[in-house]
Amino acid sequence: MSGADDGEQAMIKIGILGCAGRMGRALLAEVDGSSRALLSGGTVRPGASPLVHTADGRSFADSIDEDAAALFARSDVLIDFTSPKASLDHLALACSHEKPLVLGTTGFTADQQADIDDAARTIPILQAANFSLGISLLSSLVRQAARALGPEFDAEILEMHHRHKVDAPSGTALALGRAVAMGRGVDLDEMSEKLRDGQIGPRVPGRIGFATLRGGDVVGEHQVIFAGMGERLVLSHLASDRQIFARGAVHAALWLATRWQEDQTPGLFDMADVLGL
Ligand SMILES: NC(=O)C1=CN([C@@H]2O[C@H](COP(=O)(O)OP(=O)(O)OC[C@H]3O[C@@H](n4cnc5c(N)ncnc54)[C@H](OP(=O)(O)O)[C@@H]3O)[C@@H](O)[C@H]2O)C=CC1
Numbered sequence: 620m621s622g623a624d625d626g627e628q629a630m631i632k633i634g635i636l637g638c639a640g641r642m643g644r645a646l647l648a649e650v651d652g653s654s655r656a657l658l659s660g661g662t663v664r665p666g667a668s669p670l671v672h673t674a675d676g677r678s679f680a681d682s683i684d685e686d687a688a689a690l691f692a693r694s695d696v697l698i699d700f701t702s703p704k705a706s707l708d709h710l711a712l713a714c715s716h717e718k719p720l721v722l723g724t725t726g727f728t729a730d731q732q733a734d735i736d737d738a739a740r741t742i743p744i745l746q747a748a749n750f751s752l753g754i755s756l757l758s759s760l761v762r763q764a765a766r767a768l769g770p771e772f773d774a775e776i777l778e779m780h781h782r783h784k785v786d787a788p789s790g791t792a793l794a795l796g797r798a799v800a801m802g803r804g805v806d807l808d809e810m811s812e813k814l815r816d817g818q819i820g821p822r823v824p825g826r827i828g829f830a831t832l833r834g835g836d837v838v839g840e841h842q843v844i845f846a847g848m849g850e851r852l853v854l855s856h857l858a859s860d861r862q863i864f865a866r867g868a869v870h871a872a873l874w875l876a877t878r879w880q881e882d883q884t885p886g887l888f889d890m891a892d893v894l895g896l
């Protein structure tokens with residue numbers, strides 16, 4: 620593809636960190652099928668096989684290995700859906716190579732999140748706990764509902780995911796909790812209630828409750844319940860195909876890389892920035 624003089628956009632080279640995982644494989648398929656992106660390669664954990672198969676039967680082995688630094692060097696933008704520890708290593712590489720990073724990993728501690736916020740002063744980072752279009756819209760609806768209903772309506776957030784998920788509550792549930800807190804003008808850390816067991820007493824007014832379910836192959840389901848006296852408002856999102864997250868992440872990577880090529884300014888962005896919400 621040429622580019623500049625015929626008005627076409629240049630292809631963006633995307634590297635996939637942790638490309639053998641559930642999301643990594645979905646991302647390989649998505650980048651491979653994109654008309655705007657070239658796959659610059661992927662990483663696997665040291666010692667793991669570099670041969671990766673996607674759900675639709677495609678096989679990838681070229682430029683897949685354990686050398687994350689080399690992948691950073693040959694990519695315009697990197698996408699990371701791994702684990703908090705691996706993501707922090709990748710964050711350091713993104714800073715030293717001055718490359719934009721799309722972060723989909725969830726389950727960061729407050730200290731790890733502070734490191735991400737710091738790095739965003741040097742490079743552009745797009746972080747989202749959920750790359751689906753539906754959740755981006757749901758977050759703004761939840762904020763609006765929380766503002767309109769006030770704390771007299773008890774807010775409870777319920778999520779269910781597949782049996783392999785290792786963090787709880789899900790990053791999306793926490794983001795929806797932040798949307799409730801923002802709508803009410805309170806701090807989620809002060810108001811959240813994540814554990815209930817035994818003689819817990821009546822519900823404390825104003826708290827934002829979380830409940831976690833795990834099982835089978837559930838891709839990702841979230842409900843935000845506003846329970847009042849005599850009525851309940853239930854807002855929900857059901858993901859039935861993991862590919863929606865990969866599609867959103869690749870769209871975000873193209874947006875972030877283009878932005879970086881145009882103005883070289885760092886910052887921490889989310890899907891609302893990409894979608895213009
Ligand atoms: N933001 C969003 O829209 C979404 C976010 N997620 C989040 O993405 C993350 C990953 O989820 P999922 O794909 O289901 O998990 P998986 O466990 O299937 O995938 C993670 C992959 O990362 C690999 N990995 C870990 N460390 C390294 C490393 N240092 N170098 C290279 N590869 C590494 C793992 O390898 P190994 O198996 O050898 O350990 C594994 O293949 C989770 O935090 C999840 O919550 C998931 C879906 C959507």
Ligand SMILES: O=C(O)C1=N[C@H](C(=O)O)C[C@H](O)C1
Binds near residue numbers: 749792838840
């Ligand atoms: O681990 C998953 O699978 C998912 N994780 C994300 C989260 O923690 O919110 C997003 C999605 O629901 C799938």
